[in-house]
Amino acid sequence: MAENRFSSNEQKRAALAEKLWLGYFNCYLYENNLITETQRNRMILKIENRNGSTNKTKELP
Numbered sequence: 053m054a055e056n057r058f059s060s061n062e063q064k065r066a067a068l069a070e071k072l073w074l075g076y077f078n079c080y081l082y083e084n085n086l087i088t089e090t091q092r093n094r095m096i097l098k099i100e101n102r103n104g105s106t107n108k109t110k111e112l113p
Contacts, residue, residue: 074099 078099082092 071099 075096078087078092078095081087082089087095
């Protein structure tokens, strides 16, 4: 059970990496005129306020 779970440090690293990649792709899309400034700004807020996918590894009862 516990061996399959990320440690706290690993969760933080994964969440940071995920946030950085999402921010990078959001910036790329905007700079290449694939999304509008409004869409970029909304996505920035969503990225900042999201719970990373590493939170899905919680142990079920």
